[in-house]
Amino acid sequence: MQSDETRSFRELCREHGIAMTHQRQVLYETMKTMHGHPSPEEVYARVKRKVPAISLATVYKNIHLFVESGVFRKMSMHHGSVRVEMNGEAHHHMVCSRCREITDIAEEDLGLTGRRGSLPGGFRVERYAVDVIGICAKCQSATGS
Amino acid sequence: MQSDETRSFRELCREHGIAMTHQRQVLYETMKTMHGHPSPEEVYARVKRKVPAISLATVYKNIHLFVESGVFRKMSMHHGSVRVEMNGEAHHHMVCSRCREITDIAEEDLGLTGRRGSLPGGFRVERYAVDVIGICAKCQSATGS
DNA sequence: TAGCGGACGATAATAATTATCCTTTACAAT
């Protein structure tokens, strides 16, 4: 007997040309429930609850695999470590230069219009990653500045 | 006797409230001559030619000090290590997702229009940091893809 | 279901950065 989740994950793996394993499935489903920009260590801690014997190396290897095969997106990092993007919508980031907190902002709320097509030097554009650097509301009220 | 450079660096230090040392002066003047986004190791290698006894730790400590006190700007990193921005003009970055090379692009060449003022959540905007993710010309011709 | 290549787990190794600790220097007050 095979659950719906397992069946669809098996298909997802096939689409992306990777083998389906128990660890990968738990990893994938755990990550899907996480919000924000989890670090490998945070993912590891969560997955360990379901698969206690899992190795941190496996978490790293599969996060990379997911990113390379396009299952998840790696975000441009302002944290000190690799982070994965759990928000599937087109969006960008507001980075507080004081407390380093990173908040998502929807692309339409940003009101940015970029030139599509090609850029100087024959660079082929895949996507834009915009970081808005500034001061978040919390830090503004904290110091009054 | 004191050279003009030394005199002005002494002033710079005073303005930023930091002590003036020989190592700091050489570090500062060396970095000013470097282009692109040098890594601490690269800066270290260069400075070593002038001050062979300098320690890598000193380079790190002072790069941080320069960034914190506003002498130089830290760039959002897509390299694996901390980089300092040596281009004073308003510009953004094109990041090759294949070879990781980062090239500057002038703000006007990017042709983006941003909404100034405040964003959702009361976030006060200081500046935008745009990374254009894509494939550079070299990697395009290398694989033909 | 057999066989093989890839995946897993444990852990060593590496890279980047930071902390420690002792010596030396810069700077302000004398």
Added chain:
DNA sequence: ATTGTAAAGGATAATTATTATCGTCCGCTA
């Protein structure tokens, strides 16, 4: 100019994040 003190430098140990290695085991195709 002299000196006291806090900060800076140098050497290196420690830490953190990540990757490589390697023997064993499992998923997938024939």
